[in-house]
Amino acid sequence: MSDHVPLTTDRPGQVASAAPPAPGRSRRLGDRGLAVAFISPALLLLLAMSVFPLLWALYLSFTDYSATRGGPANFVGFGNYTAILTSAQVHTRALTTLIYVVGAVGLQTVLGFGIAYLISRRTHGRGVLTTLFLVPMMLSPVVVGLFWRFMLDAQFGVVNSMLGSVGLGQVEWLTRQRTALLSLVVVDTWQWTPFIMLIALAGLTAVPKYLYEAASIDRASEWFRFRTITLPLVWPLLLIAVMFRAIEAFRLFDLVYILTNGGPGVSTETLSFHIYKVAFLGFNTGTASAYGILMVLVVIVLTQFYLRYLNKLKEG
Amino acid sequence: MAVSVDEAVATGPARDHTPPARRRGGRGRSVLEVALLTLLAVVMLFPVLWMIETSIKENRDVYAIPAKFFDFTITLDHYRDVFVDPDGGRSALSVSFLNSVVVAGASTVLATVLGVPAAWAYSRFAVKAKKDQLFFILSTRFMPPVVVVIPIFLMYRQVGLIDNKLGLILIYSAFNVPFTIWMMKGFVDEVPAEYEDAAMLDGYTRLQAFRRFTLPLLVPGIAATAVFALIFSWNEFVFATFLTSSDDVRTAPPAIAGLIGGTTTDWGLVAAASVVFALPVLVFAYLVRKHLIAGVTLGAVRR
Numbered sequence: 001m002s003d004h005v006p007l008t009t010d011r012p013g014q015v016a017s018a019a020p021p022a023p024g025r026s027r028r029l030g031d032r033g034l035a036v037a038f039i040s041p042a043l044l045l046l047l048a049m050s051v052f053p054l055l056w057a058l059y060l061s062f063t064d065y066s067a068t069r070g071g072p073a074n075f076v077g078f079g080n081y082t083a084i085l086t087s088a089q090v091h092t093r094a095l096t097t098l099i100y101v102v103g104a105v106g107l108q109t110v111l112g113f114g115i116a117y118l119i120s121r122r123t124h125g126r127g128v129l130t131t132l133f134l135v136p137m138m139l140s141p142v143v144v145g146l147f148w149r150f151m152l153d154a155q156f157g158v159v160n161s162m163l164g165s166v167g168l169g170q171v172e173w174l175t176r177q178r179t180a181l182l183s184l185v186v187v188d189t190w191q192w193t194p195f196i197m198l199i200a201l202a203g204l205t206a207v208p209k210y211l212y213e214a215a216s217i218d219r220a221s222e223w224f225r226f227r228t229i230t231l232p233l234v235w236p237l238l239l240i241a242v243m244f245r246a247i248e249a250f251r252l253f254d255l256v257y258i259l260t261n262g263g264p265g266v267s268t269e270t271l272s273f274h275i276y277k278v279a280f281l282g283f284n285t286g287t288a289s290a291y292g293i294l295m296v297l298v299v300i301v302l303t304q305f306y307l308r309y310l311n312k313l314k315e316g
Numbered sequence: 317m318a319v320s321v322d323e324a325v326a327t328g329p330a331r332d333h334t335p336p337a338r339r340r341g342g343r344g345r346s347v348l349e350v351a352l353l354t355l356l357a358v359v360m361l362f363p364v365l366w367m368i369e370t371s372i373k374e375n376r377d378v379y380a381i382p383a384k385f386f387d388f389t390i391t392l393d394h395y396r397d398v399f400v401d402p403d404g405g406r407s408a409l410s411v412s413f414l415n416s417v418v419v420a421g422a423s424t425v426l427a428t429v430l431g432v433p434a435a436w437a438y439s440r441f442a443v444k445a446k447k448d449q450l451f452f453i454l455s456t457r458f459m460p461p462v463v464v465v466i467p468i469f470l471m472y473r474q475v476g477l478i479d480n481k482l483g484l485i486l487i488y489s490a491f492n493v494p495f496t497i498w499m500m501k502g503f504v505d506e507v508p509a510e511y512e513d514a515a516m517l518d519g520y521t522r523l524q525a526f527r528r529f530t531l532p533l534l535v536p537g538i539a540a541t542a543v544f545a546l547i548f549s550w551n552e553f554v555f556a557t558f559l560t561s562s563d564d565v566r567t568a569p570p571a572i573a574g575l576i577g578g579t580t581t582d583w584g585l586v587a588a589a590s591v592v593f594a595l596p597v598l599v600f601a602y603l604v605r606k607h608l609i610a611g612v613t614l615g616a617v618r619r
Contacts, residue, residue, distance in 0.1 A: 041430050045490050045493055052471075054463075122353070134608070142573050147367050150370070150586065156379045241617075251460040251462075
């Protein structure tokens with residue numbers, strides 16, 4: 001391609017306006033060629049680092065390959081898939097993941113929207129408030145997980161210390177089955193409520209003021225205005241945020257790994273965490289691959305919903 | 317950008333009361349709302365403040381029961397321990413911070429170099445099945461890391477990229493390219509294509525028009541996008557923990573997580589390391605606050 005570039009226009013900058021290079025030939029550089037040249041490197045990286053690994057995982061999922069045992073991989077057909085889909089262990093993890101996703105995303109949505117609504121009603125200090133609320137979201141899951149682990153410690157954790165000072169009993173947050181999952185939901189909510197808040201706030205501030213003015217002329221009640229003006233206008237954007245969070249929550253791994261390590265027992269093992277155990281502690285690479293592929297299928301379906309909706313919203 | 321716009325949606329409640337009563341009711345409610353907001357802000361910020369407090373406490377105050385909120389002895393020992401080894405010399409943690417800088421920096425540069433031209437091409441040219449391509453690109457970003465890491469691990473074992481910074485740089489770039497393309501496409505869309513058309517009428521090639529006229533206008537967008545890519549790579553944990561093991565290669569997130577492995581945990585050190593680790597992220601996030609919505613939704617939502 002480069003041989004099409006006229007030699008005289010190597011550095012057109014200095015003389016650009018005074019003496020532009022001769023028009024004509026240069027256009028034939030070819031938009032098509034340029035597009036291919038610009039897009040393909042990025043696509044190649046994605047193919048090598050995302051698509052190829054997934055195809056490999058797909059192949060492994062039909063074998064009994066083990067990463068440590070080595071040796072040849074024997075073809076086992078759909079054996080891994082039936083084993084996973086009928087496994088009671090997997091069903092337990094699916095339920096845990098579902099409870100976690102619904103609980104965490106639900107709480108985040110309610111709280112995030114609530115905070116956004118309160119902030120949007122303030123005239124002053126919105127910028128500062130928003131910035132402060134956004135801090136948890138920017139932290140690494142490692143920092144968040146470790147720090148909450150410290151704060152929720154049964155002996156010297158500050159949460160129990162505060163509970164004690166108001167006369168409430170001590171709670172073994174991370175070492176009891178029920179409270180461990182609850183802790184996970186709480187920590188995730190703490191970190192990601194700002195995400196929903198940020199997007200809800202964008203929706204809320206975009207609602208045209210005249211709609212409210214018209215409504216107050218009509219003496220519409222506060223609740224009526226909220227239900228008929230605010231909510232319908234913010235809802236599409238809020239749904240985008242909720243779907244985004246749901247996909248992310250479904251894949252959750254790092255917070256579990258750091259906060260509870262799946263325990264006590266298996267009470268906080270999500271699907272991602274279970275895959276990690278099957279692959280890296282059980283060394284059943286074939287089974288783990290099938291497990292992973294099934295998870296990817298779910299993610300693809302969720303992502304399709306998300307992208308379709310996003311597309312509709314952009315065009316609408 | 318909606319968030320920083322200082323223009324109220326609805327200033328105060330407008331009820332069907334008589335004016336004085338309405339004002340008093342409005343004020344009462346306003347006070348209640350401010351109180352609620354303050355309470356929520358305190359709850360949200362408390363863990364961060366507690367982390368900072370723990371990082372400057374003496375060890376016996378860190379483990380005090382009940383917890384000490386105000387009267388504790390201030391020390392910077394934990395911060396010294398983050399950087400300096402007890403036996404002198406550099407600590408393993410400080411090496412991991414350096415590794416993080418290298419890995420996050422290099423992967424951001426690579427993702428930017430690959431992503432920006434692609435974004436421009438997607439914005440300007442009629443590419444076949446453009447929408448499908450773009451959606452495919454974004455959906456690779458949603459793959460569960462734990463699933464991807466299994467074949468990547470096997471792949472890297474074959475080519476000797478396990479426990480190698482280059483391996484991390486490549487996988488982080490692959491995760492940042494979709495984001496860069498989506499984010500940058502938005503910025504390119506905002507620059508009128510007519511600028512390039514005009515330049516081409518003057519005889520520039522398409523490539524020259526891009527380089528000389530569009531690219532300079534994209535610099536702020538590129539900077540913002542790069543900052544987000546930097547933050548993603550900096551914070552990433554799953555790939556870092558499974559693909560690296562030695563102290564010379566390990567990045568900061570697994571190194572900090574490794575502090576809690578033993579029987580006793582030096583929480584003061586964990587807190588100090590976390591503060592040092594999180595501070596640059598917060599500074600950078602503040603710099604790009606105008607683009608935060610696009611940034612955290614991977615460029616999908618723009619305002």
